[in-house]
Amino acid sequence: MESTGDEDDYELTMAVTAAATQATREGGGSAAGIELRGIVKRYGQQLALRYLDLEISDGEFFCLLGPSGCGKTTTLNLIGGFVAATEGSIWLRGKRIDRLPPHRRPVNTVFQSYALFPHMSVRENVAFGLRMDKIPKHETRTRVDESLLLVGLEAFGDRSPAQLSGGQQQRVAVARALVKRPAVLLLDEPLGALDLKLRKRLQVELTQIHREVGTTFVYVTHDQEEAMSMADRIAVMNDGLIEQLGTPVEIYRRPRSRFVADFIGEANFLDVTVKGDVATFADGTKAACDGAGRSGRATLMVRPEWLRLGAQADAPPGSLAGRAVHASFLGSHVRVAVDSGASEDPLIVELSSTDVAAVPETDSEVAVWWEPGDALLLEADGDDG
């Protein structure tokens, strides 16, 4: 049970970092950071995960993103050892870990509630994991110091957790988990309880910490902005399955399904009939698109910032005619809602607030168009459940 499939091995070896290569030499197993193979998790009748396959490379900042109940936290708990899989196996650097209890896995977790020990000082909290491993005292001291320095709390060691702010508590939780130098750090919505400003600051801090320690981070969140701003790769999960896996740019620009397009960022969805490279809208307008061999009913997705807005007289062929119903100024940009015959919901157009002149009068007739390459054809509504 030590070696993985040959093809997998080859592909993964190509992608690993220097650290992983070293781990391979020591461990003698596969080079992948974490591999989940054919994971099924059932809670009674309910399927929380339906056949999940996932590979995370060593040193990666990986995000599991999805709405509540999609299975992302279950996936994290499976890696941490707090939940047992109904089927499938989990591998860490070529070693099977899914039968090990949590305290024997080289994996540490930052809990959503931080779960700091209130009867211990910050130092004692951070030192707890090392004491459990019976690390000598002087080494424990230096490692705790290093860890507190890493999160900028070197002056707070003697405080009790209750004397710290939410953001500081969160940092203690990170320090406590990282002091054990885990192969993987699991983070379960660690910023969920903090206000927006602090959250943004800690997002930056966490990515810096990640760069500094080089440990694999597996980060669970339901906040797409958070995932986009931090992750190397994102797995968008829905209903126990990974809908799409890719870099933030890939997922934003080329969402594979309406669910992903809708969950990540904002999108306009238009029902169309496709024939060759021509899409016909509900109001009869025909526009060029990349049909990619599709034909019949489909959904055309365009991001608000990719839409162009202008007078109907100046519009290129294939533009949608409509009426501006509302414009709202949002600081960095202006959102304009346009009613058209092509869709039930108004089209949302995002204009840079630097060209305020382009914002149409309310109730004026306008045209909306886009570059054919910016629109994406997805499965028709209702076909993807």
Next chain:
Amino acid sequence: MAEVVTEATPAADGAVSRPRRFASALGSYGGFAPALILLGCFFLVPLGIIVCYSFWEVINYNVVHHWTLGNYRYFFSVSAYITTMWATLWVSVAATALAIGLAFPFAYWLARYVPQRLRALLLVLVIVPFWTSYLLRVYSWLTILGEKGLLNRLLQWLGIVHHPVGLFLYDRPAVILVLVYLYFPFAALTLYSSIDRFDWDQLRAAMDLGARPLTAIRRILVPQIKPGLVTAVIFVFIPVLGEYLTPQIVGGTRGVMIGNLVVNFFQADEYTRGAAISLLIALFILLMLTVFRKSLSAPEAYGA
């Protein structure tokens, strides 16, 4: 002008403020009056009487107001009484330890694994025995442990013994068993209410950091429920220390506890000696509470 005013004000104030201060003191402390009366009539006065009795003596079945230390001297001069005192101590310690040892896993299980709606039911089941009289609950153990009791009949039916075993009753093990049964609910309820507030993620975090499950419980859960544990110890140990019915009914002559001595003295009209022993028990409890007071200090009980 200003001088006159400053001089006049204190004088005028002094005249008015004393009754006013008394009135405000009455206002802020007057609320304690009912408690004070209750405590005074039903606790302090009887206690005072017992203290006096313990220093008086009985002559010809009458309490005579002669001040003496004789009652205390008498108690410590009889070796059987000293033996009973030590026996009472270890029976109480054993019963308390067993009751809490059983109640802790029960409360842990209830708070961690039982769904909310089933918990209420189980808690009611724990309290149900209180609906029956104390005496009845103790006597019912006679029908379980007695020579023709349930346990003996079961053992005979299983063929493990052929003649009824008399060992189950009328000794200290029977007393401890029944005491554990009687006081388990107190320990279980106290522990449950303090474990129920625990954040279970902390145990997961401890295991995540490398602690074995039992180590995690010992290092993380137990220190945080210490006030609850101390309360449970007090709730069980103190009443057990003064028990006399249970040892009398299921303990027989070999199960005698210090409470029985008090009863015996009072029944023999030796009020002063009985009073001295009950005060010794009270003194011991006071000593124990002082030791535990540190663990019950307010910041620890309410701070977390």
